Amino acid sequence: MITPRDVLDAECAVQFRQTLVHAVRKLRPLRLIVDLAEVPTVDPINLGTLAALCDLADDHRVVVFLQNASAEIADDLRAAGVPSQRLRKPDRITA
Numbered sequence: 001m002i003t004p005r006d007v008l009d010a011e012c013a014v015q016f017r018q019t020l021v022h023a024v025r026k027l028r029p030l031r032l033i034v035d036l037a038e039v040p041t042v043d044p045i046n047l048g049t050l051a052a053l054c055d056l057a058d059d060h061r062v063v064v065f066l067q068n069a070s071a072e073i074a075d076d077l078r079a080a081g082v083p084s085q086r087l088r089k090p091d092r093i094t095a
Helices: 013-027 044-059 071-079
Strands: 031-035 063-067
Touching: 013 031, 013 044, 031 044, 044 063, 044 071
Parallel strands: 031 063
Antiparallel strands: none
């Protein structure tokens, strides 16, 4: 599981992309989950990175899920080309 914290912007884009690519190409887990619960915004560069991650993971037979994205980020991810089945809804808190 990869859990970015804070805004995903141009300042962290290279390191974030390298981390994701390393995980898929070198570690090759059966499943990779990117938990976006603590990410308030994602810039266009990183939206593209997450969309490309889905294709790269398919090529390497790694299942990728992007989970706990806010409704706004989920809409932006779909607009960037991330298939809806890759998006997991936020965890529900039960009382």
